[in-house]
Amino acid sequence: MAQTQFTQRVFSGIQPSGGLTLGNYLGAIKRFVDMQDEGSFQTVYCMVDLHAITAKLLDPDTLRHNTRELCAGFIASGIDPEKSILINQSQVPEHAQLGWIFSCIARMGWMERMTQYKDKSGKNAEAASLGLLAYPALMAADILLYHATHVPVGDDQKQHLELTRDIAAKFNHDYGVDFFPITEPVIEGAATRVMNLQDGTKKMSKSDPSDKTRINMTDDADTIAKKIRKAKTDPDPLPDNTDALTDRPDARNLVNIYAALGDITPQAVLDQHAGALFGHFKVALSDVAVDKLAPISSEMSRLMDDPAEIDRILRRGADRAREISVPILEKTYDIVGMLRS
Numbered sequence: 001m002a003q004t005q006f007t008q009r010v011f012s013g014i015q016p017s018g019g020l021t022l023g024n025y026l027g028a029i030k031r032f033v034d035m036q037d038e039g040s041f042q043t044v045y046c047m048v049d050l051h052a053i054t055a056k057l058l059d060p061d062t063l064r065h066n067t068r069e070l071c072a073g074f075i076a077s078g079i080d081p082e083k084s085i086l087i088n089q090s091q092v093p094e095h096a097q098l099g100w101i102f103s104c105i106a107r108m109g110w111m112e113r114m115t116q117y118k119d120k121s122g123k124n125a126e127a128a129s130l131g132l133l134a135y136p137a138l139m140a141a142d143i144l145l146y147h148a149t150h151v152p153v154g155d156d157q158k159q160h161l162e163l164t165r166d167i168a169a170k171f172n173h174d175y176g177v178d179f180f181p182i183t184e185p186v187i188e189g190a191a192t193r194v195m196n197l198q199d200g201t202k203k204m205s206k207s208d209p210s211d212k213t214r215i216n217m218t219d220d221a222d223t224i225a226k227k228i229r230k231a232k233t234d235p236d237p238l239p240d241n242t243d244a245l246t247d248r249p250d251a252r253n254l255v256n257i258y259a260a261l262g263d264i265t266p267q268a269v270l271d272q273h274a275g276a277l278f279g280h281f282k283v284a285l286s287d288v289a290v291d292k293l294a295p296i297s298s299e300m301s302r303l304m305d306d307p308a309e310i311d312r313i314l315r316r317g318a319d320r321a322r323e324i325s326v327p328i329l330e331k332t333y334d335i336v337g338m339l340r341s
């Protein structure tokens with residue numbers, strides 16, 4: 001069978017399950033902006049509100065607020081709604097529709113092996129929602145609904161992207177077609193896994209109960225500086241090479257954050273700061289963080305003053321997205337044998 005040539009298209013999303021963190025920004029949004037500005041891809045970025053209720057149901061007003069604030073975060077970070085298609089997942093109904101088809105393609109064994117499902121369902125998997133188990137099938141639908149060829153994500157999403165590839169391959173094989181692309185994950189940069197400020201072995205996460213474990217994109221300069229000052233470190237000075245950070249997860253995390261914010265390599269950070277104690281390094285890191293994040297946070301709050309404008313941007317995004325998603329869903333239904341008359 002001749003190989004289908006797919007348009008170079010990027011898709012990625014973030015859950016409005018809480019406020020945006022520095023982890024979301026460095027691991028995902030910063031890459032989204034780079035790929036938008038590179039110019040070789042059509043880019044589709046999404047607030048995945050259907051995913052946001054899988055771990056636990058949110059208060060409806062909180063979910064609406066988080067979704068608008070996430071949209072403000074995307075725009076304030078450099079996503080241009082004219083250059084990229086910016087959408088809220090539930091406003092493009094084809095996501096859920098293709099998600100159902102993929103729930104019938106994916107196997108239970110595949111889903112139960114997902115480490116995020118195991119982590120989030122914890123010891124009481126019986127009490128987890130069916131949506132939490134099905135999450136990666138819906139995520140595959142989000143991506144493949146646009147025939148996306150590239151997906152920029154943080155390191156924690158690697159396994160879900162492998163599953164997306166497995167679902168595309170099984171669909172193509174079972175129906176004897178070459179319809180869905182085998183998507184490439186894009187996991188790049190010094191901060192593909194930003195760690196918790198109080199425990200460098202755990203991922204920084206927006207739903208961690210403790211606020212001091214993360215930097216929120218809405219934190220003001222004083223809060224950012226205070227959280228960095230109180231971040232867990234060790235008593236040793238910074239080494240002169242990155243190999244020496246292997247067994248120092250808290251120190252490595254701060255060096256990686258500095259590198260990602262300053263657009264330099266972790267080794268370049270050590271070249272500048274080798275021998276420094278953390279008291280000094282944290283001051284330098286705070287300066288870089290505030291420089292980079294304060295303009296984003298103030299732009300977010302300006303955008304949040306006009307929620308009607310955010311809603312208008314998302315409605316327009318949904319219309320543009322559906323020009324791509326409707327034909328792909330229709331063709332999928334046709335391949336599967338659903339009557340289209």
Ligand code: AQP
Binds near residue numbers: 014017207
């Ligand atoms: N700590 C992180 N370091 C690097 N990348 C990260 N991402 C999330 N946390 C980090 C990346 O951000 C994108 C969106 O993630 P998500 O909101 O869909 O879900 P998540 O990965 O589960 O993020 P959180 O903050 O931990 O959310 P909750 O607490 O709700 O589960 C993804 O590309 C992710 O890799």
